[in-house]
Structure formats: C-alpha cells, structure tokens
Amino acid sequence: MTFNTDAVVLKIVKTGESDRLITFLTKDRGILKAFAKAADRPKNKLHMSSNLFCLGNFTFYEGSGALRVTECDLEETFYSLRNDIKKLALAQYFNELIIEAAPAESPAEDFLRLYLNTVYFLSENKKDIKVLKPLFELRLISIAGYMPNLVACAGCGEFETETMYFDFYDGELYCENCKKTGAYPYSLEVISAMRHIVFSPLEKLFTLKASPDALESLNEATEKYIKIKLQKSFKTLDFYNSIKD
Numbered sequence: 001m002t003f004n005t006d007a008v009v010l011k012i013v014k015t016g017e018s019d020r021l022i023t024f025l026t027k028d029r030g031i032l033k034a035f036a037k038a039a040d041r042p043k044n045k046l047h048m049s050s051n052l053f054c055l056g057n058f059t060f061y062e063g064s065g066a067l068r069v070t071e072c073d074l075e076e077t078f079y080s081l082r083n084d085i086k087k088l089a090l091a092q093y094f095n096e097l098i099i100e101a102a103p104a105e106s107p108a109e110d111f112l113r114l115y116l117n118t119v120y121f122l123s124e125n126k127k128d129i130k131v132l133k134p135l136f137e138l139r140l141i142s143i144a145g146y147m148p149n150l151v152a153c154a155g156c157g158e159f160e161t162e163t164m165y166f167d168f169y170d171g172e173l174y175c176e177n178c179k180k181t182g183a184y185p186y187s188l189e190v191i192s193a194m195r196h197i198v199f200s201p202l203e204k205l206f207t208l209k210a211s212p213d214a215l216e217s218l219n220e221a222t223e224k225y226i227k228i229k230l231q232k233s234f235k236t237l238d239f240y241n242s243i244k245d
C-alpha cells in the first residue's frame with residue numbers, strides 16, 4: 001500500500017551500508033519514521049531529497065515490515081540555512097523540538113505550517129533570529145496542548161497590571177494583587193508579546209515586535225516553559241546557546 005503526503009525531513013540516521021532512517025513531519029500523519037533504501041548513494045533518486053530540511057511531496061510504501069519512502073517531488077531545500085552556523089543550530093533545535101511535540105500517526109497540518117513559515121523567515125533573513133526562537137517555542141508548545149492561560153489574571157480576571165506574574169507549572173497569569181508564590185514577574189511588554197504569539201492568527205504571527213530587553217525575558221520564559229512542560233532538555237538548544245553572536 002502506498003500513500004503520499006507533504007512532508008519535511010527532520011532527522012536522518014545512517015543505517016546499514018547506504019540506507020537512511022528518516023524522521024519526517026508529515027501533513028497527514030504527523031511524525032513518521034521511514035527507511036530510504038540506498039539513499040546515501042549519490043546516484044540514488046532519493047539522495048538529494050532525503051536531506052535535512054527538505055520539503056516535498058513524499059510517497060511512502062507501507063508493507064508488512066517497516067515503512068519505506070520511495071519517491072519525492074522536492075519543493076524546497078532551505079539550503080541557505082547551511083551558510084550560517086547559528087541559524088543552522090536553531091533550525092536543528094526546532095527539528096528536535098517538533099519531533100518531541102508533534103503527534104505521531106495523526107494529521108499535523110498546523111505544526112507543518114508553523115514550522116515551514118518559521119524556517120522560511122529564518123533561512124531568508126526575513127526576521128530577527130531573537131524573535132523567531134521564542135515565537136516558535138511558545139506557539140509550538142501551545143498547539144501541542146500546553147497553551148498557557150494568558151487571557152487575564154487567573155485570580156480576579158484583571159486584564160492587565162503594570163507587572164504580571166506567570167506561573168510556569170499551572171500555566172496561569174496573575175495580577176499584582178493576586179500574585180502567587182513562585183510565579184515570575186514580567187513587564188506588560190513581555191506579556192503582550194506572549195499573548196500575541198499564543199492568540200494571533202498565523203498570518204499575523206510573524207509581525208511580532210519587541211524591545212531587546214523584552215525579547216530577552218521572553219526568550220528565557222519560553223525556554224523554561226518548554227522544559228517544564230515537555231520535561232526534557234535539548235542538546236541542540238545547548239549547542240545553539242553556546243554559539244556567540
């Protein structure tokens with residue numbers, strides 16, 4: 001049995017003599033692992049299209065054994081990511097994160113759209129890397145089922161006070177009067193940026209702007225929230241953070 005779906009290559013493990021075991025994010029079936037037979041050979045038809053970040057319409061064969069990828073109509077390679085170590089490291093972190101957060105074996109179009117938009121802005125230099133990182137992290141974790149409750153103070157319903165307090169464990173926001181022990185203080189600018197990331201439609205998502213100070217706090221907050229919700233740390237993130245600007 002064969003099926004086709006739009007997919008992007010997130011991870012490759014070489015196996016056997018010249019095979020690749022590929023982890024995909026697919027539109028119709030979420031995260032999938034499939035073998036690309038002999039794809040490591042330069043003359044193989046999947047050699048070019050089974051590389052990291054390659055986007056295309058892939059054909060999969062589902063037999064009695066493991067899933068196999070057999071064809072690809074390649075659309076985009078995001079090749080320019082490879083010209084900048086910082087961007088490449090960030091994109092690899094996005095890959096590791098999405099493998100963890102996206103569903104397996106069920107439709108994942110919203111994950112794929114978020115990923116492709118973010119990686120496009122990253123590879124084409126269309127948006128500051130310091131905006132893209134927290135934006136991708138918070139939006140991803142929200143669509144993965146951990147959307148923080150940023151509508152208003154969880155205690156009294158107040159929409160905004162000059163400083164607001166975010167609790168990373170319950171994902172709730174508190175005003176100055178209701179502030180909870182252990183909740184972190186954030187300026188309204190940071191809270192507004194978080195609200196933008198969580199609530200904007202995709203076509204407005206990438207218009208996010210914030211001051212350097214707010215972006216720094218936002219970045220710390222989204223990293224911490226991801227770590228707590230997924231209960232995992234990411235090697236690709238450590239590597240990204242180790243690279244100097």
Ligand SMILES: [Zn+2]
Pocket residue numbers: 153154155156157158174175176177178
């Ligand atoms: Zn309150």
